[in-house]
Amino acid sequence: MESLVKYTKEGIFTHAACSAEDTGRLKRAGTDKLLSIFEQYASLEKDGQKYMTPTDFIRNFLGWFKEDNFNPESVKLLAGIIDTSKDGLISFPEFQAFEGQLCAPDALYHTAFQLFDARGSGAVSFEEFKEVITHTTLHQQIEFDCDSDFVKLYFGKDRKRLIPYHEFSQFIHDFREEHAVQAFKRYDKTGTGFITPVGFNSIMMTIKQHLLTPQVKDNLVAVADGQNVSFPFFMAFNSLLNNMELIKRIYLQASNGSRTAEVTKEEFLQSAQMMSQITPLEVDILFKLSGLIQQTNRLVYADLQAMAPEQYMKQVTKKYTDIKAVESPDQRGALIQVLESVYRFSLGSVAGAVGATAVYPIDLVKTRMQNQRTGSFIGELMYKNSFDCFKKVMRFEGFSGLYRGLIPQLVGVAPEKAIKLTVNDLVRDKLTSKQGTIPIWAEVLAGGCAGGSQVVFTNPLEIVKIRLQVAGEIAGGRSISAIGVIKDLGFMGLYKGARACFLRDIPFSCIYFPVYAHSKQLLADENGYNAPYTLLVAGAIGGVPAASLTTPADVIKTRLQVAARAGQTTYTGVFDAARKIYSEEGMKAFWKGAPARVFRSSPQFGVTLLTYELLQRVFYVDFGGLRPAGSETSAPLSLTEAVKQENPAHVGGYRVAVPILEGLETKFGLAFPRHAPTPAPAAAS
Known part of the structure; x- marks a missing residue:
């Protein structure tokens, strides 16, 4: 031998x-x-x-x-x-x-x-x-x-x-x-x-059981339409199940690569004749099965997934x-790893910009609520609650008022979110075991590294954004621009409140990314695949505990970064701000804007992570390393x-x-x- x-x-x-x-x-x-x-x-x-x-x-x-x-x-x-x-x-x-x-x-x-x-x-x-x-x-x-x-x-x-x-x-x-x-x-x-439908069912459930998905099993008798099964039908049915991967390619050809487009029987048959020897009888059986499973006379990719046996x-x-x-x-090689980081950074930039724009009005309301002080002087209470703040901004400043400071936000949020997502993916890659698993402490560490790394972009971005967001509260005040704020602050001033930013962003990411990763697993289907809506929901779920539990640090950061007006308390640092806020306004002040912060961060990160992972699916490039979670274009195989x-x-x-x-x-x-x-x-x- x-x-x-x-x-x-x-x-x-x-x-x-x-x-x-x-x-x-x-x-x-x-x-x-x-x-x-x-x-x-x-x-x-x-x-x-x-x-x-x-x-x-x-x-x-x-x-x-x-x-x-x-x-x-x-x-x-x-x-x-x-x-x-x-x-x-x-x-x-x-x-x-x-x-x-x-x-x-x-x-x-x-x-x-x-x-x-x-x-x-x-x-x-x-x-x-x-x-x-x-x-x-x-x-x-x-x-x-x-x-x-x-x-x-x-x-x-x-x-x-x-x-x-x-x-x-x-x-x-x-x-x-x-x-x-x-x-x-x-x-x-x-x-x-000819054989009876019951005989057909018996043969398929014994000799061909390995080709049957649960959906096909449930419709073996019904597919015969109450008629006896002919030998040509029997052979075509088995040939169809044996060639489901080819059927999928024919569908993608007919739908121009779309996995959601509805394909008619005529369109599919035309594509089948161009690509293969799939017979009209097999196509007829395919659409008959699809009609029984999905109650429709048009075919989508999900129908084929339901019929395809695991290969x-x-x-x-x-x-x-x-x-x-x-x-x-x-x-x-070092160059390949650098290119992979640049690739992830680019996708993260786009995702961050999309997420920030989607929830920016909520962020503006959150900032103004956090800056509203009740212990400095009488008559400063401008808003009763977040909803009242939203209405007053719309009434006195118009729709554009909801987007004050958006431009510097977009300029800064791209590298901010990009470095956050890139560093989290990078550290997770390094801490993932050879079996493809990662312990919870490693997930927390990866999130913490991501949160810490973003502060270099976050602090300058937020101090400019915050001062622009509260500028509309000053009646008759001079026009304030982002360039003007930067000139007034200087380079060192742009990092005012950085300690508070670290205090907020590191715990936020330590909480957010692990919760997001595990939420994805819980929301995935039985094959471990996340549909886009489950990615959105998982991202939103992760934002709830992360945003709410780090609100006190966010309040302190906001107070340090906003320019104090006449009569308002000033702060010299994180601990000084915490002490004065507590003595003048009580513990409740540390949770100001918490609802708006949750309502902003939760959907923002949901949209951001959804966009990031969908971009990876559409523009996936294999650099030979770990494939980013969520970048699969179809459901992973059920092993x-x-x-x-x-x-x-x-x-x-x-x-x-x-x-x-x-x-x-x-x-x-x-x-x-x-x-x-x-x-x-x-x-x-």
């Missing part, structure tokens, strides 16, 4: 067909590391050598068949994939060689081949094929005819021919359809070419992407629980072992009973 692996000078096995890119992404585990993992799970020692048993490998290492009443026969069959010596034990060289094989572009077909090559001869015999097939759940539900002409075409009339790997790959691909055809013939007892290669690709992202982002529960011992190729092995079922329908057969009741004496 031709060797499937080659040994490299680094002491690791690599598949000869494995591309350099895939090998690099998986960042192969060294021999010493693999050996330590192997010895951790190997429970048997023989002639001074350690071995894994089938149970060690399948149940303990891979995490499959964890049930107490697991089927030992199934475990033994699956372990035979890696047990190339076929002695019932797994040696370290076999463990290491299989780790290398998992990197191969055709790893699934090699895995299936080794499952059937029970003797390790490099070819599959009829007896080996029959032995494996008879143990599958499909065969036990609807028996496969091993004496059929299909089998004889591959194994020969006398079934003595051996099938080598490349021919086997075609055989196992065609086997799925042959099994379905045989099942149809069994239900079509009279040979009319094992998507799981593997997702794992490759995750592994690539967390393996070695720090090993990228099985075994994949979701990362095992630190799964290194190198073994990090994609579970989805590849599960592909035996999702690609070929080769599922094995998970539970041990129930013992027959004892005969009565």
